Amino acid sequence: MKKSQREILDSSRAITRRVMMLAGLQLGVVTTLALKMRSMQLDHAEEYRMLADGNSIKIRLLPPSRGLILDRNGIIVAGNEQNYRVTLTREEAGGDVEPVLRRLSQLIPMSEQRISELMEEFSRRSAITPIVLADRLSWEQFSAIAVNAPALPGVTPESALSRAYPRAGDLAHVMGYVGPVSDYDLSRIEDPDPVLRLPDFQLGKIGVEGRLEEVLRGKAGARRVEVNSAGREMRQLSRQEGEQGAAVQMTVDAALQNYAAQRMGEESAAAVVMDCFTGELFAICSSPSFDPNKFVRGISSAEYRALMDHDHRPLADKTVQGVYPPGSTFKMVTLMAGLEAGVINPGSRYFCPGHTELGGRRFHCWRRGGHGTVDAIKSLEESCDVYYYELAQRVGIDRIAVMARKLGLGVRHDLPMSAVAEGIAPDREWKMARHGQSWQIGDSLNASIGQGYVLASPLQLAVMTARIASGREVRPQLIRSIDGVRQTVPDYPPLDISEAALRVARQGMDAVMNGGRGTARSSRIAREDWRMAGKTGTSQVRNITAAERARGVISNDQLPWNRRDHALFVCYAPYDAPRYAVSLVVEHGGGGSTAAAPIARDILLFALNGGLPPLDAVPSDQRAAMEARHEAMHLYKPEAARPGRSRA
């Protein structure tokens, strides 16, 4: 395509016109810039010069005080306490900090090692950065330093708030703890709040402290101060207070949590207490625990090592992170799957000879002699394994897995806690995806009694129990209110399970406690108005070899601790009008009926009674032991009665 001379001329003329307009526009912009420059640098230069000059005005951040964390009754479980400390700025000390440190060591205890550590830190940091020499001083030490201030150039005694957990280890896993802001923390936050860059500022690391960090942190205040050229403050010009972070109220009852922790004692165990209808977690306790205050103050490496090396894993939150084969507590799932599928009805019977033969393998019932003829209720009451082996072959794993998920197993529940486990409700598809193998009928048999691939956390077992008890799709709730605003407890829809099937499961669980041959009969509640339903579980940690079986199965007591069975127990009460569901796992505790059920029962009683379990609620032969146990416990004293609500 050729262009004529004329076209080219037209084009040039058009461009010329437009370039002139463009140049005009650009000149306009540049003139604006120049005028603004003139106004700032010539007309207002004096003001800016004053602001910039040596004794200029600086803005110092005031860290906000962190929001409180309360239990459901308003007891403070994470608060802030006054922390007296001293800092030293090298520049103000005249450059040489050693004589100052020596003089200071006469007022407060400071080891030679500490002094040399500090000297090294001073040489690393800039001269104008204040460095904390000592904190958590007593008032006496603090005032001694203040009085001697003239002899200690550069030393500033100051008081600041720091996080304190008055309930020590009780809620450590749920609540988490705060710690210094690391570079990693900063890198994860888009556009971080400048207050995070303050030295010694702490932010929530794990648990509720970590997950609700934004809510708890609050908003920083600021002081405008005039400083001289050395950076020393001359006077304060204005002060704008920050806003305290919002108070977070948990659903947890600190007294119940305390009792649960004490009741589990030194066992490696986890307990969850949940409201059957609202899903509120009244206690969620992992044992043994650790003192979160140590993390706030800076834990020594020896202490940290001790926590890490402890075989009971105190740092792990077993309630939500730990997953265990649920053992016989899973039998309600298999049973209801069978009932819903129409494979059995409550009256269907299987004969238990003590084992089932399948494909040349022998699957044993826990009772070698067998249970004889077993129906649905009896299968739970006596926890007959063979009944479930027979049932599983007819129901199939996929329907069992669907039922498990309906009851909250193999599903990650959304809680503001760290690393909430999903558990496993296995089915054919899962095994193919995970192991690349097809499902075997033997896998179904193992799964039917909660062994094999099935894994559940104590939280999930509590959810399962609450759902069976209430027949509703209850979800766990941990936060009751934030800043006084109730975090709504929704009305949960009914489960997609027929009432008939649920009733059979409940009756079976009732028979476990109150039936003549119930596996947990000795842990029953003696008071009829608190009648309790439950299910024991004992899950194998290892396989029993044929050789072992031939020799006679070794009892748990003879095995090393970490190879013993896990003891599990789930329960709820009252049977007629359910309120609380409890799940309890004692790692390597042995049998569910002996190791787990009594503890779960006591915790349930504490929840029902709103205080120490009354002695008349347990069978008479256990009362003396219970009384002795109560005396040995170190419980927090009940809080002073809070002002009661006015009665209208």
Added chain:
Amino acid sequence: MSYLDYQVAQVPTGFRKILHINWPLVVLVAAVCCIGFLMLYSVAGGRMDTWAEPQMVRFAIGMVVMLGLAFVPMWFWRGISVAAYVICFLMLVAVDLFGTIGMGAQRWIDFGPVRLQPSELMKIALVLLLAAYYDWLPLDRVSRPLWVIIPVLLILAPTALVLIQPDLGTSIMLIAGGGIVMFAAGVSLWYFGVVIGMGVGLVAAVMNSRGTDWQLLKDYQFRRIDTFLDPSADPLGAGYNIIQSQIALGSGGWSGRGFMQGTQSRLNFLPEKHTDFIFTVLSEEFGFIGASSLLTLYMLIVGFCLYSALTNRDRFASLITIGISGTFFLYFAINMATVMGLLPAKGSPLPLVSYGGTSLMILMLGFGLVQSAHVHRPR
């Protein structure tokens, strides 16, 4: 091919091209870069090796690139304009898909040791393509709606990709850069009126969307707007930078505090003083004289480019020159307006002065095209 209309034989060949390079422009660019080295030396506290030296190395490479490009015939650029645009576009898509995360946004593409910012390259490629488009389009069709929609789409497609990175600043630069080429090509002023009107409407919509569930910007972007409207409302967070930068700039006065004497920059009040806020260091240390001199140098660069465009009878060449000088103008005008508090802070470098490889190389590439247009202008 319109070049065949001219007496191509008269275009200088071989090393004779060196005599026809727009030397004043080269000198001006070098002068601005030297000011940059001086400032980088100063903000590093009198050290060469921190910023000044690496920047000099990049400048040397950039200079070679620019002069090298000047030798490449103009018609070659028109030949690759479509390919250049497509490649940049694909790279933008790649960044959105696999780009590494830098400073909270996906902007870079990683080629082993080389990290490329396709959105910067796109600024040049877009100008190239639009210039080629208007060179090809007969004059009488320039303002026809159908023929206006095509370049608008060509501008909006990469802009959208940049916007989801998210990089609001660069997307505005792309729109403005493309708009300048369209403006120069003679698209009816009515269209620009409509677009500006729609822009105002969009701003109103964005501001009204805040807090609703169809919120159009991220929270931190809204905070920047708040800060811009009233820096003193949040003097510790986002407003801090602007206040400190204004103090530094204003306190320079008529002649400044002297080389290496700026207290604001010395005492670390200024953030990113070697990149986005380097103009404030210059203003603090050399005062109004220094700042307005740099502004004058910038305007001379733009002026020489526009003069070159006016005297170039080839439509493609002059549109390229106008587009690139316009982009350059946007760079420094936006940066200066930002540090003076006339525009919301958005983090853009001061062209040829700020420390940083990508923007320097892109500008040198652009000036290389301008030189090429100048050398190969029809005689």
